[in-house]
Amino acid sequence: MQVQAHLMMVMVLDKCLGCHTCSVTCKQAWTNRDGVDYVWFNNVETKPGSGYPKRWEDQAHWRGGWKLDRRGRLKLRAGGRGQKLITIFGNFDLPAIDDYYEPWTYDYAKLIDAPLADGPPVATARSRITGRPMDLRWGPNWEDNLAGVKPADDPAAAGLERELLGRYEEVFLFYLPRICNHCLNPSCVASCPSGAMYKRASDGLVLVDQDKCRAWRFCVSGCPYKKVYFNPVTTKAEKCIFCYAGVTEDGLPTICSDTCVGRIRYLGVVLYDLEAVTAMAETAEEADLVEAQRQSLLDPHNPMVVKQAEKNNIPYDWIEAARRSPVYALAKDLRVALPLHPEYRTLPMVWYVPPLSPLLSGIGEAGYDPEDPVEVFGAVDDMRIPMQYVANILAAGDTAQVDDALRRLTAMRTYMRRLQLTGRREVALAQAVDMRAEQLEQMYRLLAVASREDRYVIPKARFEAGAALQSQFRGAGGRGGAGRSPRRGHRRERRP
Ligand code: SF4
Ligand code: SF4
Structure with a gap:
């Protein structure tokens, strides 16, 4: 076992307001430069919807991420080193600018300089690429609050068109904020022929060495989440850096987290076994991948884990x-x-x-008794968002995983309602979802009333761990990738 520490984020989707503050503050900090006008390291999509770039979840089309070969081993969906060499001057899996959107600005000067006229002056849209007037037909948030969305636009809705169309009259939507996932087994890293993409050993962040980037853009096509972007001005790849300067040097939250109006984001450290990563990614059944990854998160209270973490030079304050x-x-x-x-x-x-959804107040309307500890779970079965749709996005289609999580959330809400109204601890509710009453109260504290200190538990990098902070490796499950074998040099990382 080789214990590593990794920074991780959890977002609570029920709390997202779709206000886009996170996207705007991230853009102000990192991508308000020429060449990256079209880039949103953090974006918030309305679901159902096709997203940004369009239909990014359609891997039959974009060929991002990994699949298993006939022997059950990991293979990049777009092919390994040989395939990369053949297509190195013609990567056909790249999104075009229209898949993202053509960035624009407005003729603001006209509002001030226009001569006196009968009607008000109009600031027309102009392309930030060609400078020509633009007819606006698509943007990074075009589908906000379901504007113009058709189920056929959304790959996660495949097979659910009829159900979604029927339910559209009831109008459900939720927001999905997205950043780079700083994956344990990053296909962007394995796709890079230049060795410019790397995963930092000390905290797991996936970064781009700007000096080594040769503009092949296989990282862009290799990432199934389409969270690496190409800057045509600098001719380098750029991506979310998890605000590492503030996070690891000062223990500050990422900008998207710090400015999140809904307080939906949680940041912290997890321990995992580096040697188990490839086996985990090679889990045969897709539906078992959630549990495999969950089990890979090591218990930091286990003395064996702590002992091994110390042996692997994880600083004590990180443990x-x-x-x-x-x-x-x-x-x-x-x-x-x-x-x-x-x-x-x-x-x-x-x-x-x-x-x-619906919230507890809707349970009665749905014909269930909100006071009955068993009936209360009927709300989960009857929720307006089709369970299968959520499972297609968050559980490889396995509704049991989503059902389990939602029952726990429902149990927590009912338990706390009971506790606050009657002072009684309804232990049966906790037992019904295989939990303890204290766990439901812990969940309530975290999800409902957590302070900033509870939501962001980020240790600072330690001076004596400087060398480890600068060490890097090229991803764990690199088998079948285009890049070179894992290395552990001592290189200084650079900001995009
Ligand atoms: S860019 Fe981010 S989300 Fe995409 S594969 Fe790499 S680490 Fe994962
Ligand atoms: S700032 Fe927070 S609440 Fe607002 S859109 Fe972003 S994640 Fe959602």
Whole structure:
């Protein structure tokens, strides 16, 4: 066993307002430069919807991520080193600018300089690429609140068109904020022929060495989440860096987390076994990938794990932070968080607590008794968002995983309602979802009333661990990748 520490984020989808503050503040900080006008390291999509870039979840088309070969071994969906060499001057799996959107600005000067006229002056849209006037037909958030969405546009809705169309009259939607998942088994890293993409050993962040990037853009096509972007001005790849300067040097939250109006984001450290990563990604059944990844998160309270972590030079305050980690609690202890599209086999490290609707107040309207500890779960079966749709996004189609998480959330809400109204601890509710009453109260504290200190438990990098902070490796499950074998040099990483 080789214990490594990894920064991880969990987002609670029920709390997202779709306000886009996270996207805007991230853009102000990282991508308000020429060449990256079209880039949103953080974007918030309305679901159902095709997303940004369009239909990014359609891997039959984009060929991102991993699949298993006939022997059950990992293979890049777009092919390994040989395939990369053949297509190195013609990567056909890249999204075009129209798949993202053509960035634009407005003729603001006209609003000030226009001569006196009968009508008000109009600031027409102009392309940031050609400078010509534009007819706006698509943008990064075009589908906000279901604007113009058709189920056929959404790959996760495949096979559910009839159900979704029927339910459209009831109008359900939720928001899906997305950043790079800083995957444990990143296909972007394995796709890079230049060795420019790397995963940092000290905290697991996936970064781009700008000096080594040769603009092949296989990282862009290799990432199934389409979270690496190409800057045509610098001719380099760029991506979310998890605000590493502030996070690892000062223990500050990422900008998207810090400015999140809904307080949906949780940051912390988890421990995992590096040697188990490839086997985990090679889990035969897609539906078992969630549980495999969950089990890979090591218990930081286990003395054996702690002993091995110390042996592997994990600083003590990082182990201590892993013990207080809100993301470990949500993903492993409480089992309410799920990874985004685990079937891509990249083992993402940004997880989501699925949306629960209707709320408790709707249970009575649905014909269930909100006071009955058993009937209350009927709300989960009757929820407006089709369970299969959420499972297609967060559990490789396995509805049992989503059902389990939603029942736990429902149990927590009913338990706390009872506790606050009657002062009684309804232990049966906890037992019905295979939990303890204290766990439901812990879940409530985390999801409902957690302070900033409880939501972001980030240890600072230690001065004496400087060399480890700069060491890097090229991803764990690199078998079948285009890049070179894992290395452990001591290189200085650079910001995009
Ligand atoms: S494969 Fe994972 S780590 Fe790489 S860019 Fe995509 S989301 Fe990020
Ligand atoms: S700032 Fe928070 S609440 Fe607003 S869209 Fe982003 S994730 Fe959602």
